[in-house]
Amino acid sequence: MSERPSEPGVVYPVPPTAAAVSVFRPLKAQMDQYCRTERSLRAAFAQFDAVYDETRRQEEPAxxxxxxxxxxxxxxxxxxxxxxxxxxxxxxxxxxxxxxxxxxxxxxxxxxxxxxxxxxxxxxxxxxxxxxxxxxxxxxxxxxxxxxxxxxxxxxxxxxxxxxxxxxxxxxxxxxxxxxxxxxxxxxxxxxxxxxxxxxxxxxxxxAHRSPAVISDTQRTILQAIVAGETDESIARRLGMSRRSVAVHVRRVSEQLGSRSRGQLGYLIATSGVLDDNPG
Structure with missing residues (x-):
C-alpha cells in the first residue's frame, strides 16, 4: 500500500514486487555492509596467516x-x-x-x-x-x-x-x-x-663384580615373568639376556621348587612367597 501526498490519509494498493523493493532495500544495504566487513576481515586475517606460516616454516618441526x-x-x-x-x-x-x-x-x-x-x-x-x-x-x-x-x-x-x-x-x-x-x-x-x-x-x-642386589633384581624379574606366563624367548628379549641364560635360571628355580612343568612352576613361584620379600 502507498499514500499519495495530494491525498493524505488515503492509501492505494501497489504490486507486491514494488513493495518488496522498499522493504528489502535497507536489508540489502546491511548485507552489503556485512559483506564489505567480511572482505576486510578476511584480508586482515590473510596477512596474519602469512606471518604465521612464515614463522612456522622457520621453526624446527616437532x-x-x-x-x-x-x-x-x-x-x-x-x-x-x-x-x-x-x-x-x-x-x-x-x-x-x-x-x-x-x-x-x-x-x-x-x-x-x-x-x-x-x-x-x-x-x-x-x-x-x-x-x-x-x-x-x-x-x-x-x-x-x-x-x-x-x-x-x-x-x-x-x-x-x-x-x-x-x-x-x-x-x-x-x-x-x-x-x-x-x-x-x-x-x-x-x-x-x-x-x-x-x-x-x-x-x-x-x-668387576655383579652385586647380590643385581642378581636378585634379575632373578626376581625372571620369576615375575614366569608367573605372568612369558616364554624364555620373551624374557630374554626384555632383559637383554641370551635365551640359554634365562633357561638356566628357570631350570634352577624348577629344581629348587620341585616343579615338573612350566605351568606348575608359575603356580609354585606365585604361592611359595619367594616374590613377597621386595628387595631394597
Whole structure:
C-alpha cells in the first residue's frame, strides 16, 4: 500500500514486487555492509596467516622421521655435539656391539670434556659383557654416571631436555624419530628419571663384580615373568639376556621348587612367597 501526498490519509494498493523493493532495500544495504566487513576481515586475517606460516616454516618441526643408519647417526651426532648441559641415554638389549662402543666412546669423551652431565641406563646384563664394561669404566672415570636396571623400557637419547631420539620399531637401526615437542620430551625425561631412581649404580668397585642386589633384581624379574606366563624367548628379549641364560635360571628355580612343568612352576613361584620379600 502507498499514500499519495495530494491525498493524505488515503492509501492505494501497489504490486507486491514494488513493495518488496522498499522493504528489502535497507536489508540489502546491511548485507552489503556485512559483506564489505567480511572482505576486510578476511584480508586482515590473510596477512596474519602469512606471518604465521612464515614463522612456522622457520621453526624446527616437532617430529622428524629419520630413515637409515646414516641419517640417524649423523643427526644424533650433531645433536650430541650441540648438547651443553645434560645428556640422558637409556640403552636396552644388554651388551653393545664393539663398533658402536668405539663410536660412542669418542663422542661421549668429547661431551664430558666440556662439562656436560651424562647419565646412562643399561640393563644388568651388561655387567657380564666385558667390552661394554670397559667403555663404562672409561666414561665413569671421566665424570659420567651409569646405572643398571633389570628391564629398560626402550632406547631413548635426550639432549638438554630439548630434543629426544626414540626408535620407530624393534629394528632400532632402520628408523628413528627426532622429537622436539616440549611436552613429549618432558614426558620422556620424566620417565627416564623415574627409572634412574630405581637403578643400581655402576662404580669402580662394581665394574668387576655383579652385586647380590643385581642378581636378585634379575632373578626376581625372571620369576615375575614366569608367573605372568612369558616364554624364555620373551624374557630374554626384555632383559637383554641370551635365551640359554634365562633357561638356566628357570631350570634352577624348577629344581629348587620341585616343579615338573612350566605351568606348575608359575603356580609354585606365585604361592611359595619367594616374590613377597621386595628387595631394597
Amino acid at each position: 617430529f622428524t622421521l629419520l630413515v637409515g643408519s646414516t641419517a640417524i647417526g649423523d643427526t644424533l651426532e650433531a645433536a650430541v655435539d650441540a648438547c651443553r648441559e645434560e645428556l640422558l641415554t637409556a640403552q636396552p638389549g644388554g651388551g653393545r656391539p664393539v663398533e658402536h662402543l668405539v663410536e660412542a666412546l669418542d663422542r661421549d669423551m668429547r661431551l664430558l670434556s666440556r662439562g656436560t652431565h651424562q647419565r646412562t641406563i643399561y640393563q644388568h646384563t651388561v655387567r657380564a659383557h666385558q667390552p661394554t664394561l670397559a667403555y663404562i669404566e672409561q666414561v665413569v672415570a671421566a665424570g659420567a654416571e651409569v646405572r643398571t636396571l633389570a628391564e629398560v623400557f626402550e632406547r631413548v637419547i635426550i639432549c638438554d631436555r630439548k630434543v629426544a631420539f626414540i626408535p620407530v620399531s624393534d629394528d632400532r637401526g632402520a628408523a628413528a624419530l627426532e622429537v622436539r615437542h616440549p611436552a613429549v620430551v618432558r614426558f620422556l625425561a620424566q620417565t627416564f628419571d623415574r627409572d634412574w631412581a630405581r637403578c643400581i649404580p655402576v662404580d669402580e668397585q662394581s665394574v
